[in-house]
Amino acid sequence: MKHSVCLLEAVNLALASEMRRDEEIVLLGEDIGVNGGVFRATANLRDEFGLKRVMDTPLAESMIAGLSIGMASQGLKPVAEIQFMGFIFPALEQIICHAARMRNRTRGRLTCPMVIRAPFGGGIHAPEHHSESTEALLAHIPGLKVVIPSSPARAYGLLLAAIRDPDPVLFLEPKRIYRSQQQEILDNGEALPLGSCFTLREGSDITLISWGAMITETLAAAEHFQNKGVNCEVIDVASISPLDMTTILASVKKTGRVVIVHEAPRNAGIGAEIAATIAERALLDLQAPIARVTGYDTVMPYFRLENHYLPNTQDIIDSINETLEFA
Known part of the structure; x- marks a missing residue:
């Protein structure tokens, strides 16, 4: 079925599509359940999948990342939301020291199939911690993939690939273009390749x-x-x-x-x-x-x-x- 969606809606569409396909996928983050997230990227998902798979968390980014790592190491596939990229710094100890090193530390015995989504960049008249573009910091870390979509179609396909990847992926969503363009997307579950221009x-x-x-x-x-x-x-x-x-x-x-x-x-x-x-x-x-x-x-x-x-x-x-x- 084709959908005419903006980038934000494409994220929601990909999450819903993959959660229907794979019951091991769980979402967690601040206000993502009842309120559907600060930008409504997870709107209506709690209604469909329930509170055990779409979980509101305290305002504690380090806990969100740490909990995701624990879930990922035990067979779940968490997709965590950090409300704004500028709030990710408390979570970096968990992401850098544990998520990124899980495969290496265990010599491949364990992987860390988790995604951390975060709106990033300027252009919406928000304060500085809500407008940062620190992707280079994350790209410097071995063991992390860092993905940035630029259109609804790429947001849909790349997020599917990120969720299916066996290692941690930082999925950075440029919020300035969340709603700026519509694209026809076929919700067919086809992922786009990570690591490709x-x-x-x-x-x-x-x-x-x-x-x-x-x-x-x-x-x-x-x-x-x-x-x-x-x-x-x-x-x-x-x-x-x-x-x-x-x-x-x-x-x-x-x-x-x-x-x-x-x-x-x-x-x-x-x-x-x-x-x-x-x-x-x-x-x-x-x-x-x-x-x-x-x-x-x-x-x-x-x-x-x-x-x-x-x-x-x-x-x-x-x-x-x-x-x-x-x-």
Whole structure:
């Protein structure tokens, strides 16, 4: 059956679909049951699956992560929600020291099939702890997969894959685009591959690399140049750990020019890792320096300055022009 859904509804659809298929899946988090979560991503799921499978927890992120690890090690498949990415820090000890190391520590005897969902990023006029983009911190941890959907279809398929994965997955949902677009999705239970990029536009003149909410502005910039006869290839990274450099390098070899876009701070961001790998493995294919369009190395400001912090379409256009003009 096809559904016309936004990204938020696609998350709900994937959760419901997988919970019907697999009785070992349980949801837990703050206000996810009775209220359906702060953004209503889990709305109506408690009514269908009951309080034993959709559990409200105290405001205790470390406990949520620790309980999920215990469940996962004993045969359940927990999907935990952290209300905002900026609240995840109390849970990092559990995630980094235990969830990420379970397979290695037990030499494969135990795995940790758990998902932690968290809305992240700016753009909704929220305070700084509700607007952070610290995905690079999580991607640095061996044993964790970090996935960021950029559309309803990818949210549905990637969340199914994350739930089915035998190891822990951080599933970061760009809340700025939770309700910004509708897509027709066939609820057929087909997962998308983790650890793979998606080429959203084929092009021959320049490669644009982004993920999450910034895909919207990146595609708008590509459309601007299409009208000027410049063909931009747009790559949605989707999985920042593991990182699919094979797809990226193939595109760079074809175009010779690269602009990387992310809203997270510039310093030590995922864009820097992508740029470094391109420089190591495809330097002779480049016709211009690699450009980055990013957020600033500062705390996300309050809403009056939020739009000054977030990269916009014009910022990307300016960077593309500079890259194309390099001789």
